Amino acid sequence: MSRVPGWLSRVGAGLTEMGDRLNARRAQAEKDDDFDGGDDFGRSNGTDRGGTDSADAPAASTANGNGTPPQPPSDTLVAAPAPAARPDPAAAVPWGMRVAAEAGWRLLVLAGTVWVLMRVISAVQLVVLAFVAALLITALLQPTVARLRRYGVPRGLATALTATLGFVVMGLVGWFVVWQVMENIDNLSDQIQDGIDELQRWLLNSPFHVTEDQIKDIAKSLREAVGANTDEITSAGLEGVTVIVEALTGILLTMFSTLFLLYDGKRIWQWTLKLVPAAARPGVAGAGPRAWRTLTAYVRGTVIVALIDAIFIGLGIFFLDVPMAVPLAVFIFLFAFIPLVGAVVSGALAVVVALVTQGVFTAVMALLVVLAVQQIEGHILQPFILGRAVRVHPLAVVLSVAAGGMVAGIGGAVVAVPLVAVTNTVVGYLRSYSQEPALRTSPVPRGATATGVAPVEHRPPS
Numbered sequence: 449m450s451r452v453p454g455w456l457s458r459v460g461a462g463l464t465e466m467g468d469r470l471n472a473r474r475a476q477a478e479k480d481d482d483f484d485g486g487d488d489f490g491r492s493n494g495t496d497r498g499g500t501d502s503a504d505a506p507a508a509s510t511a512n513g514n515g516t517p518p519q520p521p522s523d524t525l526v527a528a529p530a531p532a533a534r535p536d537p538a539a540a541v542p543w544g545m546r547v548a549a550e551a552g553w554r555l556l557v558l559a560g561t562v563w564v565l566m567r568v569i570s571a572v573q574l575v576v577l578a579f580v581a582a583l584l585i586t587a588l589l590q591p592t593v594a595r596l597r598r599y600g601v602p603r604g605l606a607t608a609l610t611a612t613l614g615f616v617v618m619g620l621v622g623w624f625v626v627w628q629v630m631e632n633i634d635n636l637s638d639q640i641q642d643g644i645d646e647l648q649r650w651l652l653n654s655p656f657h658v659t660e661d662q663i664k665d666i667a668k669s670l671r672e673a674v675g676a677n678t679d680e681i682t683s684a685g686l687e688g689v690t691v692i693v694e695a696l697t698g699i700l701l702t703m704f705s706t707l708f709l710l711y712d713g714k715r716i717w718q719w720t721l722k723l724v725p726a727a728a729r730p731g732v733a734g735a736g737p738r739a740w741r742t743l744t745a746y747v748r749g750t751v752i753v754a755l756i757d758a759i760f761i762g763l764g765i766f767f768l769d770v771p772m773a774v775p776l777a778v779f780i781f782l783f784a785f786i787p788l789v790g791a792v793v794s795g796a797l798a799v800v801v802a803l804v805t806q807g808v809f810t811a812v813m814a815l816l817v818v819l820a821v822q823q824i825e826g827h828i829l830q831p832f833i834l835g836r837a838v839r840v841h842p843l844a845v846v847l848s849v850a851a852g853g854m855v856a857g858i859g860g861a862v863v864a865v866p867l868v869a870v871t872n873t874v875v876g877y878l879r880s881y882s883q884e885p886a887l888r889t890s891p892v893p894r895g896a897t898a899t900g901v902a903p904v905e906h907r908p909p910s
């Protein structure tokens with residue numbers, strides 16, 4: 449009986465040791481599972497699931513007693529690393545290239561819009577030119593209508609009187625030019641023949657060493673060119689009938705458009721404003737009157753300058769005994785509506801007529817007269833008469849006249865410069881109008897800075 453308690457004590461001690469070992473292994477397995485499954489969580493929080501600080505992790509990992517980190521069990525699944533996130537494609541494109549692409553497609557849309565607009569204008573070119581001509585004539589005649597209205601004349605009567613007087617004057621000018629040309633065409637042809645003979649003698653005696661055979665060869669080449677192109681000349685004559693019909697149609701459209709613009713221009717403008725979006729309507733309503741004042745100033749100034757050029761150049765070639773001085777003066781007046789280019793063409797025409805009819809000396813004197821009048825026009829008349837109402841750089845004038853002539857011929861060259869002048873005025877006003885809210889909400893400058901800032905007066909668009 450004395451041996452039983454000792455045996456039982458040894459069995460109990462063995463079971464206790466086995467339980468301790470099982471508990472230790474169970475604790476070690478739980479720690480291994482926590483290390484594999486909660487690695488990211490432990491890194492972000494600095495603690496394990498049991499609240500142990502990350503600084504105690506090395507001590508816990510050496511629980512196996514050999515100083516090496518515990519190895520996970522063979523049946524434990526290790527999570528695969530997450531793939532790296534790819535950057536946004538828009539963020540991968542350089543900033544300069546993104547800006548260039550944004551500007552590029554907007555320019556393409558704008559170019560396509562302009563191309564479609566030009567195609568539409570070319571399809572109805574006659575109507576567009578007639579309406580633009582009506583605008584120019586209205587800008588010239590509208591001040592007379594306004595003056596008659598101030599004197600108490602009814603609007604319809606003032607419009608009828610002004611339009612009738614304007615069209616009668618323009619018709620008389622055209623009739624006078626045609627009459628003078630038809631009256632002097634026979635004498636002019638004889639004088640041209642005499643001038644050609646005189647020019648031939650001058651070339652033979654000139655230091656250029658031109659022989660008579662060379663002059664005959666040139667004349668023969670001209671005759672052959674005319675004979676070879678007889679069919680084209682005939683077809684051009686047949687096409688002239690179509691041109692005359694189109695010209696008459698354009699004149700009628702211009703007259704009717706001018707009448708309605710003079711009589712009902714204000715209501716037409718108000719109806720046009722209704723087509724503009726409401727957000728942009730105030731700016732457009734303010735730009736319209738300023739554009740009209742610019743167009744009116746341009747037309748009146750150009751008429752005055754053209755009239756002065758025609759009078760003085762006409763008097764010069766008249767005293768030089770150049771034939772058809774009055775028709776040439778009228779041509780100079782009409783061509784003056786094409787800035788820069790028209791003055792050169794009309795002056796060259798007067799010089800050529802003087803050369804073939806009166807000789808080299810008269811042609812040189814006519815050239816001096818033309819150059820003197822044009823210099824006075826360019827440096828004194830245009831800056832004084834047009835002033836600051838029409839501010840267009842000479843390069844812009846030349847380019848616009850060339851582009852207008854290429855698109856719509858003489859009519860396009862005539863309307864190109866006033867169109868550029870009006871566009872310049874509208875763009876300048878809209879730019880200043882868009883900046884006014886920022887200037888009104890900006891803080892008031894103080895000290896010396898305030899003297900350099902002009903006050904902005906905001907007026908509601910009229």
